[in-house]
Amino acid sequence: MILIETLISFGATICFAVLFSAPKKELPFCGCTGALGWLVYEALVQDGVSKVLASMAATAALTILARCFAVIRQNPVTVYLLTGIFSLVPGAGLYYTTYYLFIGDRYQLAVKGLETFEIAGAIVFGIIFGFALPQRLFHRLRRGD
Amino acid sequence: MAYTREVLTLAVEIGEMMLRNGAEIYRTEDTLKRILEAYQIEQFDVYVLSNGIFASANEGSSDACSMVRQVPFGDVNLGRIASINQLTRDICSEVCSPAQARKRLEECVKETPYPLWLILLCCGLGSAGFCYLFGGNLTDCLVTVPIGMLERALLLFLTRQKTSKSLTNVICSASAALMSSLVIGTGLALHPDKIIIGAIMQLFPGIALTTSIRDFYNGDYLSGTIHLIDALLTALCISVGVCLSILLIRYLGGGVIRL
Structure with missing residues (x-):
C-alpha cells in the first residue's frame, strides 16, 4: 500500500514539476524527492509518530536528497526542493480549516487550524535542518561521481 | 558602451531573470557578485530584494554606473533557473565574454516551454494523484482529472487577462469547489473533500512558503517576510474561494447537496 502511494507521489510530483517548467532531464529526480518525502512521512505516521514530527522528518530527508541531487546534477537545489515539497504541504489542513470555519464548528476549527499551522512550522524546521548540514559533506558526492 | 556598464547591465539582467523565475535572494545576490568578479569589476555593491535589484x-572612478530594477512576481520557471545557473557557471570559469553571455541569456528566454496540452494533462493527473494521497478512492481520482484541467485552463485564462493574483486564486478555488460539488450532486463520487483538496493543491503556495523559509534561513528577513505574506495571502484567497462556493451550493441546493 505504502509503495503504491509512494509511486503515486512520484508521479504527482513529476506532474507538478511540469507546471513549474522544470527541465525535462530533471523530472525523474524531482519525482524522487517527492516520493522520498511521502515515503518517510507515511512510514512514520503508520508507525504512530505524530503528523507534525513526521512532516518535519520527511521535509528534512527530502531537503537532504534535493541537495544531493543538486550537487550530483549540477543544478540549483531549488529545482528539486520546490517540486518535491508539494507532497508534504498541508493542503488538506487548509481545506478542513476553512470548512470548519465555515460551518461554525469551533472545536474542530481549533484542532485543524492548529494542526495546519504546526505542520507548516514543522516543514520550516525540516528545511532548516536539511540546510544546516555543511556543504562540504555534499561535495564528496561529486568526487565519487 | 563602456565595459563597466556592459558588464553591470548583463549581471543585473541575469539577476532579474533569476528573481522573476523564482530563485531565492541569497542565490541571486551571490550570482551577481560572482559574475562581476569574473569580469574583473573591482569595486561593486549589490543589494537584492524580492521585488528589486x-x-x-x-x-x-570615472566609469561609475549604478542600476535599479523593479522585478514584479512572475511565474516560477525552474528550467530557466537551471539554464541561467549553467550560464553563470560558464561565466565564472571564464569561457564566455559579456557579448556571448548576453546572447545565451536571450536564448534562455526563448527556450520552448512545455506545450499547453501537456501542462493541462499534468495538472489533471497531478491533482488526481494528490486526491488519492489524501485518501480519495479511484472514482474520486478520475473525477479530479477534468476538474484539475479545467481549473488550470481558467487560471491561465485569468492570468492572460491580467486579473489580480488574489482574485485569480479566489475564482479558481471557488470554481474547483463548485465543480466538485456538482459532481457530488450527480452521485458519481463520494468524497467531495478529497476532490477539492486534490484540485486546490495546484494553487497552494508551496513555492512561496519554501522560498520564504530559505530567505529567512539566509538572513534576508525583508524578502522572507514578503514571500511569507504572499504565501499567507494566497492561502487565504483559496480559503475564501472554497467558502464562497460552499455558500453558493448551500443556498442553491437547499440542503440537497451536502458538502
Missing part, C-alpha cells in the same frame, strides 16, 4: 560598480 540595486547594483553599482566602480563608484569611485
Whole structure:
C-alpha cells in the first residue's frame, strides 16, 4: 500500500514539476524527492509518530536528497526542493480549516487550524535542518561521481 | 558602451531573470557578485530584494554606473533557473565574454516551454494523484482529472487577462469547489473533500512558503517576510474561494447537496 502511494507521489510530483517548467532531464529526480518525502512521512505516521514530527522528518530527508541531487546534477537545489515539497504541504489542513470555519464548528476549527499551522512550522524546521548540514559533506558526492 | 556598464547591465539582467523565475535572494545576490568578479569589476555593491535589484560598480572612478530594477512576481520557471545557473557557471570559469553571455541569456528566454496540452494533462493527473494521497478512492481520482484541467485552463485564462493574483486564486478555488460539488450532486463520487483538496493543491503556495523559509534561513528577513505574506495571502484567497462556493451550493441546493 505504502509503495503504491509512494509511486503515486512520484508521479504527482513529476506532474507538478511540469507546471513549474522544470527541465525535462530533471523530472525523474524531482519525482524522487517527492516520493522520498511521502515515503518517510507515511512510514512514520503508520508507525504512530505524530503528523507534525513526521512532516518535519520527511521535509528534512527530502531537503537532504534535493541537495544531493543538486550537487550530483549540477543544478540549483531549488529545482528539486520546490517540486518535491508539494507532497508534504498541508493542503488538506487548509481545506478542513476553512470548512470548519465555515460551518461554525469551533472545536474542530481549533484542532485543524492548529494542526495546519504546526505542520507548516514543522516543514520550516525540516528545511532548516536539511540546510544546516555543511556543504562540504555534499561535495564528496561529486568526487565519487 | 563602456565595459563597466556592459558588464553591470548583463549581471543585473541575469539577476532579474533569476528573481522573476523564482530563485531565492541569497542565490541571486551571490550570482551577481560572482559574475562581476569574473569580469574583473573591482569595486561593486549589490543589494537584492524580492521585488528589486540595486547594483553599482566602480563608484569611485570615472566609469561609475549604478542600476535599479523593479522585478514584479512572475511565474516560477525552474528550467530557466537551471539554464541561467549553467550560464553563470560558464561565466565564472571564464569561457564566455559579456557579448556571448548576453546572447545565451536571450536564448534562455526563448527556450520552448512545455506545450499547453501537456501542462493541462499534468495538472489533471497531478491533482488526481494528490486526491488519492489524501485518501480519495479511484472514482474520486478520475473525477479530479477534468476538474484539475479545467481549473488550470481558467487560471491561465485569468492570468492572460491580467486579473489580480488574489482574485485569480479566489475564482479558481471557488470554481474547483463548485465543480466538485456538482459532481457530488450527480452521485458519481463520494468524497467531495478529497476532490477539492486534490484540485486546490495546484494553487497552494508551496513555492512561496519554501522560498520564504530559505530567505529567512539566509538572513534576508525583508524578502522572507514578503514571500511569507504572499504565501499567507494566497492561502487565504483559496480559503475564501472554497467558502464562497460552499455558500453558493448551500443556498442553491437547499440542503440537497451536502458538502
